[in-house]
Structures are given as structure tokens and as C-alpha cells.
Amino acid sequence: MNLIILGPPGSGKGTQSQFLKEQYKLKHLSTGDLFRDEIMKQSPIGKKAQAYVDKGQYVPDEIINQIISNTLKNIKHDFILDGYPRTISQAAWLDKVLASLNETISVVLYLDIDEEIVIKRLSSRITCPQCKTIYNLNFLPPKVTGICDNDGVKLIKRIDDSDKNTIINRLKTYKVATAPLVASYQARGLLRTVDTNQDNSSIKKQINSYLLSLKGNKNND
Ligand code: ADP
Numbered sequence: 001m002n003l004i005i006l007g008p009p010g011s012g013k014g015t016q017s018q019f020l021k022e023q024y025k026l027k028h029l030s031t032g033d034l035f036r037d038e039i040m041k042q043s044p045i046g047k048k049a050q051a052y053v054d055k056g057q058y059v060p061d062e063i064i065n066q067i068i069s070n071t072l073k074n075i076k077h078d079f080i081l082d083g084y085p086r087t088i089s090q091a092a093w094l095d096k097v098l099a100s101l102n103e104t105i106s107v108v109l110y111l112d113i114d115e116e117i118v119i120k121r122l123s124s125r126i127t128c129p130q131c132k133t134i135y136n137l138n139f140l141p142p143k144v145t146g147i148c149d150n151d152g153v154k155l156i157k158r159i160d161d162s163d164k165n166t167i168i169n170r171l172k173t174y175k176v177a178t179a180p181l182v183a184s185y186q187a188r189g190l191l192r193t194v195d196t197n198q199d200n201s202s203i204k205k206q207i208n209s210y211l212l213s214l215k216g217n218k219n220n221d
Contacts, residue, residue, distance in 0.1 A: 001026065001214060002103055003080045006181060007111030009170045010118035010125070012196050012203065014134050016111065017082045019204060024211065027075045031064060031083040033132050036158070040129070054159050056170035058086060058177060065093045077103050086178045091185075106214055108185040109207060111196045115171065122167050126155040 001024060005013045014030060021028040035053050038046030045063065052059045068084055085091040098104060124137040128148035135142050135155060143149050160166050185191040192210040196203055 001106045001211070002077055002098070003211075004085070004105055004108040004185075005080055005082050005111065006108055006178070006185070007196070008113060008115075008118055008174045008178075009167070010122040011111035011113045013082045013111060014127075014132065015200075016109070016194075016203065016207060017080050018133070020080050020207070023208075025078070027079045029068075029071060029075070029079055029081055029084070030132070031067070031081075031086075034067065035059060036129075054166075056160050056166040056173065058173060061087060061089055061093070065090060068094065069097050072097050072101065076101055085181060088180055088184065091181055105190055107192055107210060108190045109210065110182055110185070110191050110193045112193050113196045117197060118171065119164075119167060122161050123164070125161050126157050128153050129156050 003020065003026065005017055005020075007013055014032075017028050017030065020026055032053075035046070035049045039050045039053065040046070045067070048063060049059045064084065068090075072079070081094075085094050094105075121136060121139070124139075126135050126137060126142075126146075127133065128135075128151065130153045131148065131150050133148055133150055134140075135148075142155060146155050147153070148155055160170065182191065194203060194206045194210075198206075
């Protein structure tokens with residue numbers, strides 16, 4: 001099963017990917033986590049990406065596309081793509097890479113959410129730099145303030161979540177560059193819309209019902 005998880009910043013792509021990864025034994029590829037790790041290491045890719053990520057702009061397609069080709073050649077199938085594709089041209093690139101591997105997209109989960117909720121969520125989001133668990137100061141706090149429940153590491157606030165203008169910028173970029181993908185995957189019959197204005201258990205129920213109805217799914221316990 002090859003999944004894409006699509007939605008605006010703060011719609012819960014990372015949170016739902018963690019659940020999907022465990023429940024359906026999928027490999028999780030988050031392009032945002034990948035860039036943040038490279039930035040932390042100050043690798044050549046990280047240095048190039050940093051200026052874009054910190055401002056809430058998209059990293060140029062040629063950088064991310066190459067990373068996706070190399071990664072998918074290794075993992076091949078049974079993956080969740082979280083944060084990729086984000087542009088029409090990235091989607092075309094993905095189709096080519098998958099065709100070369102004889103793979104297809106099984107389904108695109110579209111996390112639909114109201115803009116006011118997104119702004120609230122992003123402003124109070126904190127994450128673990130090590131295990132990538134996402135918390136929210138208001139809705140989903142860690143047991144001990146500022147510390148990850150899983151590994152005891154100090155939680156951080158992402159630079160692109162720290163400033164309201166950057167958040168608004170990311171939402172604008174999403175609307176212009178990524179929202180057109182929703183119509184495109186809808187036209188291909190791949191899109192399943194998840195209402196993420198609801199609580200987490202209802203979101204999981206919606207996702208499970210879509211995935212259980214997928215033909216040939218064997219990991220649907
Ligand atoms: P969010 O969806 O909350 O904005 P992500 O963690 O998915 O957060 O991405 C963080 C940042 O990483 C993006 O704002 C962008 O700068 C960069 N990025 C991630 N995926 C891509 C991509 N497919 N194309 C270009 N830039 C990307």
C-alpha cells in the first residue's frame with residue numbers, strides 16, 4: 001500500500017502518519033523532517049534548504065525531487081509520503097519514479113481543515129527533535145512540560161511555527177502551489193477526504209474505513 005498524505009500545514013499529516021506507520025506497517029517519509037534533520041547537521045542539502053524552510057517557502061523542486069528518487073528506489077513500496085508531492089511538477093515527477101519501479105499510488109488521504117484551527121494549532125505546536133513526536137500545548141501536551149514522553153528529550157518549537165507571518169506565508173504558499181493537487185488527484189479517483197476538524201478518534205475512524213476498503217490490503221487488522 002503506497003499512501004500520500006496531503007493537507008495544509010497544521011492539518012495533522014505528521015500525527016496521522018505516526019498512527020498509519022504503526023497500524024499498517026508502512027515506511028514514513030516526511031520531507032519536512034528530512035530537511036530539518038539535514039539543517040540540524042548543516043549538511044550541504046541542509047544549508048541550501050534552510051533559507052527556504054525557515055521562511056515558510058518551498059525548497060526548489062530539483063533538490064527535493066532528487067532526494068525522493070533516491071529514497072523511493074531504496075524503499076520501493078509500502079510507504080506514506082508526508083509532505084511530498086507539494087506541487088504539480090513534483091506530482092508528475094513522482095508518477096515517473098513510481099512507474100520506473102512498477103509501483104502506483106494506492107490512495108491520497110486529504111486532511112481537510114478550517115484555516116482558523118490551523119493557525120491555532122501551529123502557534124502551539126512543539127515537537128521532539130529526536131523521535132519527531134508532535135505535541136500541542138493546548139490540545140495534546142506532554143506529561144512533563146517541555147519534555148518528550150517517549151525519550152526524555154527537550155521539546156522544541158519549529159522556527160517556521162514561531163512567527164505568525166511565517167505561518168500565514170506557509171498557508172498562502174499551500175493555497176497557490178499545493179491546493180491544485182487536490183483537484184488533480186480527485187480527477188484521478190485517488191483522493192479520500194478526511195474531515196480533520198473533528199477529534200482524533202473520529203479522524204482515525206475515517207482513515208481506517210478508507211484504507212480497509214482498499215482492494216488487496218492485507219494489513220487491515
Ligand atoms: P508543514 O506541512 O507543517 O508546513 P512540513 O514539516 O511538511 O510542514 O514542511 C516544512 C517545510 O519543509 C516546508 O515549509 C518547506 O519549506 C519544506 N518542504 C517540505 N516538503 C517539501 C516539498 N515537497 N517541496 C518543497 N519544500 C518542502
